[in-house]
Amino acid sequence: xxxxxxxxxxxxRLTAGTLPKLAMAALVLVPLLYASxxxxxxxxxxxxxxxLPAAIVDSDTGAQGRDAGREVTGxxxxxxxxxxxxxxxxxxxxxxxxxxYSFAITIPPDFSAALLSxxxxxPQQATIRLTTNDxxxxxxxxxxxxxxxxxxxxxxxxxxxxxxxxFLMGFSTIYGKTQDAANGAxxxxxxxxxxxxxxxxxxxxxxxxxxxxxxxxxxLGTLKNSTAALPGQTRxxxxxxAEVSAGNAQxxxxxxxxxxxxxxxxxxxxxxxxxxxxxxxxxxATEDQVQQVLSVLHDLRSPVDQANTKxxxxxxxxxxxxxxxxxxxxxxxxxxxxxxxxxxxxxxxSDGANSLSSGAAQLDSxxxxxxxxxxQLSAGANQLRDGLNEGLKQIPNPDDPQRAATxxxxxxxxxxxxxxxxxxxxxGAGLAPFFIALATWIGAxxxxxxxxxxSARALAAGVAPLRVAIGGWLAAAVLGIAQVLVLFGAVxxxxxxxxxxxxxxxxxxxxxxxxxxxxxxxxxxxxxxxGKFLGLVLLVLQLVSAGGTFPWQTLPDALYPLHLVLPMGYxxxxxxxxxxxxxxxxxxxxxxxxCGWLAAALAVSALAARRQRVWTVSKLNPELxx
Numbered sequence: 001x002x003x004x005x006x007x008x009x010x011x012x013r014l015t016a017g018t019l020p021k022l023a024m025a026a027l028v029l030v031p032l033l034y035a036s037x038x039x040x041x042x043x044x045x046x047x048x049x050x051x052l053p054a055a056i057v058d059s060d061t062g063a064q065g066r067d068a069g070r071e072v073t074g075x076x077x078x079x080x081x082x083x084x085x086x087x088x089x090x091x092x093x094x095x096x097x098x099x100x101y102s103f104a105i106t107i108p109p110d111f112s113a114a115l116l117s118x119x120x121x122x123p124q125q126a127t128i129r130l131t132t133n134d135x136x137x138x139x140x141x142x143x144x145x146x147x148x149x150x151x152x153x154x155x156x157x158x159x160x161x162x163x164x165x166x167f168l169m170g171f172s173t174i175y176g177k178t179q180d181a182a183n184g185a186x187x188x189x190x191x192x193x194x195x196x197x198x199x200x201x202x203x204x205x206x207x208x209x210x211x212x213x214x215x216x217x218x219x220l221g222t223l224k225n226s227t228a229a230l231p232g233q234t235r236x237x238x239x240x241x242a243e244v245s246a247g248n249a250q251x252x253x254x255x256x257x258x259x260x261x262x263x264x265x266x267x268x269x270x271x272x273x274x275x276x277x278x279x280x281x282x283x284x285a286t287e288d289q290v291q292q293v294l295s296v297l298h299d300l301r302s303p304v305d306q307a308n309t310k311x312x313x314x315x316x317x318x319x320x321x322x323x324x325x326x327x328x329x330x331x332x333x334x335x336x337x338x339x340x341x342x343x344x345x346x347x348x349x350s351d352g353a354n355s356l357s358s359g360a361a362q363l364d365s366x367x368x369x370x371x372x373x374x375x376q377l378s379a380g381a382n383q384l385r386d387g388l389n390e391g392l393k394q395i396p397n398p399d400d401p402q403r404a405a406t407x408x409x410x411x412x413x414x415x416x417x418x419x420x421x422x423x424x425x426x427x428g429a430g431l432a433p434f435f436i437a438l439a440t441w442i443g444a445x446x447x448x449x450x451x452x453x454x455s456a457r458a459l460a461a462g463v464a465p466l467r468v469a470i471g472g473w474l475a476a477a478v479l480g481i482a483q484v485l486v487l488f489g490a491v492x493x494x495x496x497x498x499x500x501x502x503x504x505x506x507x508x509x510x511x512x513x514x515x516x517x518x519x520x521x522x523x524x525x526x527x528x529x530x531g532k533f534l535g536l537v538l539l540v541l542q543l544v545s546a547g548g549t550f551p552w553q554t555l556p557d558a559l560y561p562l563h564l565v566l567p568m569g570y571x572x573x574x575x576x577x578x579x580x581x582x583x584x585x586x587x588x589x590x591x592x593x594x595c596g597w598l599a600a601a602l603a604v605s606a607l608a609a610r611r612q613r614v615w616t617v618s619k620l621n622p623e624l625x626x
């Protein structure tokens with residue numbers, strides 16, 4: 001009797017009637033009912049969070065003309081992430097307590113004031129209050145914490161962007177003012193340059209003024225010394241001029257008397273000519289004779305006439321000389337009268353020139369000092385201009401797009417670039433490897449509620465223990481394969497979970513089913529009714545140690561050995577790779593462990609078959625039967 005005949009006989013026994021056939025079908029569908037319905041119910045719960053009722057309370061009173069609470073409330077409600085209800089604080093508290101709302105978010109009255117407090121250098125953190133009730137659902141508490149953190153991050157990013165924008169706007173203002181200062185410094189430098197040039201000219205003029213005023217003072221001093229005796233000399237001149245004027249007046253008077261006597265002589269001579277002509281005519285002289293006599297007389301008096309002319313001319317010149325002498329005397333007198341004032345003026349001018357020379361020297365010294373100061377001013381103005389221009393290059397001056405982009409980056413400086421090597425896609429797909437492994441174990445467990453682990457007929461016939469063990473296991477293996485095929489069909493076609501490598505995943509799941517059926521078969525074959533209990537215990541141990549939900553590294557240290565030894569953790573790991581990415585070196589380890597458990601289980605079953613070839617009292621009359 002071969003192992004296959006033993007398995008076929010066991011399967012015929014289970015399909016002999018209608019109820020056994022229905023029971024067989026039920027055994028095949030148990031993993032389907034367990035895994036597929038659970039995965040269907042939890043396929044993508046996050047896409048239905050909008051059905052989860054949540055309350056939001058806006059108590060913000062606003063500040064500085066802004067109502068940040070209203071802005072946040074509006075954005076949260078419009079997001080549609082949850083079934084948001086904007087209610088009062090009392091209704092929110094009562095709703096969370098009575099399970100009307102899963103959680104509540106409250107924005108306090110001072111929310112806007114706290115957000116804007118940094119601008120007044122009175123920083124205060126804004127607070128958002130989260131109210132949860134684990135009596136509603138523990139995961140809703142976790143989700144609410146994530147939502148509150150997301151809202152906090154969004155608000156922080158928004159407020160940070162606004163603060164950074166104001167900060168950068170301040171840079172633009174500083175840039176503009178510094179640019180104005182740089183332009184003013186440039187104009188100051190130009191003016192200082194012109195002032196420097198003018199000051200140099202002024203200093204040069206002051207130097208020339210000092211030299212000229214010194215020369216002037218020296219000349220006026222010489223003039224003062226030279227004119228000191230001028231009043232006495234002009235007085236002597238005036239006195240002499242007066243005496244000359246008096247002498248010239250006497251000479252002019254004598255000349256006038258002589259001229260008058262000469263004039264009289266001419267008149268006398270003229271009368272004499274007339275009398276001579278009359279007497280000659282009276283004496284009987286002819287007219288020719290008269291004219292000849294008159295001609296002779298005329299010739300005789302010619303020297304007298306010439307002398308008269310000279311006398312008259314000399315008399316006129318003497319009169320002019322007398323007049324000129326009088327004028328000279330008057331001018332000399334006036335000069336003598338004004339000479340003291342002139343000398344006093346020259347003395348005062350000399351003293352003023354000395355003062356001017358001293359002041360010009362001081363002015364020259366002051367202008368040289370002023371020129372040095374002007375040079376320093378010009379150099380300082382140039383340094384100020386150059387420094388402001390250089391500093392201007394260091395001051396950021398972003399335009400509106402640059403300022404907005406920079407503010408956003410400052411507010412949210414880090415972004416996460418996810419590079420997933422594999423993605424489950426949905427919550428249900430993420431749990432699928434664990435629940436398929438769990439359903440496969442449960443399916444193997446329920447099979448032996450109907451199947452007999454070892455054929456009593458084969459044992460009685462003396463069939464080799466290994467054949468009996470394999471024959472008892474093969475019937476369960478065939479049904480386990482059917483369970484896996486039905487389960488995968490429902491999970492992939494009905495639930496819609498995508499499998500990256502379906503054929504390899506089905507093959508690996510079949511290996512897992514063969515291993516699990518072999519383990520449960522060995523427990524039942526070796527321990528009987530107690531083996532069923534041990535199968536449940538082993539199921540519980542694998543539930544807590546397989547790492548199906550949280551990473552197995554988060555388990556308590558005491559459970560680490562269970563994860564490393566028991567097979568379900570390796571089934572979950574292998575299915576994850578085949579569901580999301582593909583086979584890996586770790587998959588070879590998973591297959592090796594399952595094959596090891598399969599061989600060990602068959603060896604235990606063979607040992608149990610060998611032991612059960614001997615009938616004992618406890619076998620004939622067991623203390624416990626299930």
